[in-house]
Amino acid sequence: MIKMNKILLSCLLICSIGYPVICRGNKIKFQNGGSKHKIKDGDNCYTEEGKEGTCMALHKCTEISEIVKSRGGMQTKGTADIVRKRICGFEVRNARVCCLLDTIPKNPIIPTLDECGLTTIVKIHGTHPWLVGVGYLQNQNKNSIKVECGGTLITKRHILTAAHCFANKNIPEITHVILGEHSLSEETEREPPIILKIADKRNPGYNASLHYRDIELLTLEEDIEFSNYIFPACLPFEQYVKNFNFSNNMTIAGWGKTSFANREGTDRPMEAEVPLVPLEECKEVFQTFPNVFIDETQICLGQNGKDTCSGDSGGPVIFYDLRNTVRYFVTGITAFGIEECGHVGFPGVYTYVPEI
Numbered sequence: 001m002i003k004m005n006k007i008l009l010s011c012l013l014i015c016s017i018g019y020p021v022i023c024r025g026n027k028i029k030f031q032n033g034g035s036k037h038k039i040k041d042g043d044n045c046y047t048e049e050g051k052e053g054t055c056m057a058l059h060k061c062t063e064i065s066e067i068v069k070s071r072g073g074m075q076t077k078g079t080a081d082i083v084r085k086r087i088c089g090f091e092v093r094n095a096r097v098c099c100l101l102d103t104i105p106k107n108p109i110i111p112t113l114d115e116c117g118l119t120t121i122v123k124i125h126g127t128h129p130w131l132v133g134v135g136y137l138q139n140q141n142k143n144s145i146k147v148e149c150g151g152t153l154i155t156k157r158h159i160l161t162a163a164h165c166f167a168n169k170n171i172p173e174i175t176h177v178i179l180g181e182h183s184l185s186e187e188t189e190r191e192p193p194i195i196l197k198i199a200d201k202r203n204p205g206y207n208a209s210l211h212y213r214d215i216e217l218l219t220l221e222e223d224i225e226f227s228n229y230i231f232p233a234c235l236p237f238e239q240y241v242k243n244f245n246f247s248n249n250m251t252i253a254g255w256g257k258t259s260f261a262n263r264e265g266t267d268r269p270m271e272a273e274v275p276l277v278p279l280e281e282c283k284e285v286f287q288t289f290p291n292v293f294i295d296e297t298q299i300c301l302g303q304n305g306k307d308t309c310s311g312d313s314g315g316p317v318i319f320y321d322l323r324n325t326v327r328y329f330v331t332g333i334t335a336f337g338i339e340e341c342g343h344v345g346f347p348g349v350y351t352y353v354p355e356i
Contacts, residue, residue, distance in 0.1 A: 041238060045088045045098040053098040055088040061099035109155050110235060115226070116154075117234035117327030128253055129231035130154075130330070131269060133178040134161050134218070134314055136171075137195075145178045145195055147265075150254040150315025152330045153179065153232045156223040160353070161314030162333055163206035163216040174198070177218065180229040184255060185267050191229050197221040204356060210293040214335040215351045216314070233318060233330040236354045241331075243324045249273040250301060250331060251318040252348075256311030257341065265311035272306040277347040285346060297355040299332055302347035308334045309341035317350050 045055045058064060064083060071079045086097040119129050132151035138144040148171055151161035159177060166174055181193040200219040207213060224230060234240070253271040257264070282300035286292045294300070301317065308315065317332025332350035340346075 040089075041096065043088075047098055047100070048085060051100055053100045055096050056099050058083070058095045058097050061097050063100055064097050109157070111155060111232055113234065113325055113327055116232045117321075117325070117329060118231065119328065120228050127182060127269070128233075128251075128271075128316070128318065128328075129180075129227075129229055130233040130318075130328070131181075131253055131316065132159050132161075133181050133184075133255065134159070134165060134174060134176075135178070136173060136175050143195070145176055146172075147178065147181075147184060147255055148174060148311070149313045150256075150269075150334065151177060151218065152316040152333070153224075153230065154235055154330065155232060156226070157220045159218040159220070160316075160330060160333055161216050161218060162214050162335060162351070163203040164208060164211070164214050164335070165314050166201065166216060167206075167208050177220065179224060180227070183268050191227060194224060194230065196224070207293075209291050211291070211336045211349070212293050213297065213351070213356065215333050215353070215356055233316060234325075234327045236319070236329045236331050238354070240321065240325060240329065241354045244319060244321060244329075244331075245323055246276050246319075248320070248322075249275050251320070252301065252306075252308050252312070252315065252334065253318070254308060254312035254315035254334065256313070256315070257309040274301040274306050274348075275303050276301060277303075282347055282349070286349075294349065297352055298335065299350050299352045300347040301332070301350060302337075302342075305342040305344060307337060307342040307348050309337075 041056050043055045045053050047053060064086065067082060068074055068079055071082075074080055074083070083097065086099075087095055088098045089096040130153045132153050133145060133147035134149040134151045135145050135147040138146045148168070149161055149165035151159040153159055176195055176197055179194045179196070180191055197220070198218050199221040201216050203216045204213050206216070226232070236244075250273070251271055252274055253269050255265045255267075255269050258266060258270065277300040279294070279296065279298075279300065283294050286294055299317070312334045315334045316330050317334070319329045319331045321327055321329060331353055333353065335349050335351050337348040338346045
């Protein structure tokens, strides 16, 4: 499935057809007879030709994605008009479209709640089955990897990490990942870690100068088998996030430095429980920093010196939804902070996955 930036496509649509109120004339009918601007993901809908579909986020509809791709992009004459006729609602700035039922994958690659966010590992500090090391091979035998960043396993073939990890010209090209790893120097794992090559990578328009949209989706060369030690975190879809209690702490983890003074990261992953810092407070802290842009696509975390540091980039921010689903969700990706890690009064900044 072609991955497209949902915010970018929605903005292009709005620019092409005007504000959402203009869309009221669309010939989309809904089974429940409700307003299209209140329609929810998963609700039934019908195209103007009378074909049944499901209302879903634009970027999730393979059919529409393929139409846009085959016509050379949204900017191609007539493409926006085709997509406009399928709009069945808006969520803030993000368009939803009526996606035909026979084009929706019967076996989606995204794991169900029964296939993600669970861990049966006897708790060892820093151990998470979805934590991935991202880096490059250290020898020709392909059995050792230099971990430069962290990542989060989200499907049998996909990993979320930070885009800025691939923009660092001071290190060799990042080409591989390691899964099921704990100690980087000793063979302490109960099952051998797995090293796989990165087959493809994509980001939704990363802006390095502003540290904005700092997220990268990696596709591995082959599917992996889940186990007790390699297992995906759940993705934070809207139906789950709306019930999250963010007054609870979130967990950050990685092999990064424990302080700015340290030259190397840790041999075993470290973790910390950190609270959410209100976005307006975070904006105020960083307002004097040039080229720092903070909005709702980011979250800020940290307190009392608890922070991520160099080497933790791309690693997960995990929220444990104990009250509802009893699952672990990847809500953030480690992005940036001030050079002196853990400095009181300066939270770390993380890409907020639900808004990307």
